[in-house]
Amino acid sequence: RRIELYRTGAPMVLGEILDISEGGTRVRQVGRAVGFSLHSGERLPKVFFSMRDGTQISCPATVRHFISGQDGIGLEFTDIDPAARRAIAKYVFDRDREIARAQGIELGGHSSRKSSVWSQFKRWISS
Structure with missing residues (x-):
């Protein structure tokens, strides 16, 4: 499953969902955006992805884990619709x-x- 990561003032970055729970997801960045670096605690105004049944999810997320050059950006969903x-x-x-x-x-x-x-x-x- 693909996921789109949005940052204020930066191009959208594509990722691949590696694992998901109701509280968050672990993502592998697809390709390498020049100068793309996240920091633990950083808030992304929007992540967007579709579930297998077609349900579209769009919500802010907080970065919980990011190590440049390694797979596995840990994101916590915030302010997600029930x-x-x-x-x-x-x-x-x-x-x-x-x-x-x-x-x-x-x-x-x-x-x-x-x-x-x-x-x-x-x-x-x-x-």
Whole structure:
């Protein structure tokens, strides 16, 4: 998945999402923009990407990790719309479920703990 990183007064930079959670993402910069350098704590006014289901996410982000020349820009989503956060959480849950199934592990099985966690998640997603 591609992600666009926007900085005030600078050209947009493309990245590739390496990992994502409802709170943030780890990104690999695609290409090297001349003079592109971030600093921990720097606020990006906008990051933009599309989820697998077509949901478009646009929100500010704060840089939590950046080492020039290395893969892995750590971004924390800030001021994200609750519906967008739920869309990301649903994607992560569905992806984890696919991985678990591929490994022969069933999530949300018959145990009361699993069922309770699953029902809590479904209530949270639908709110």
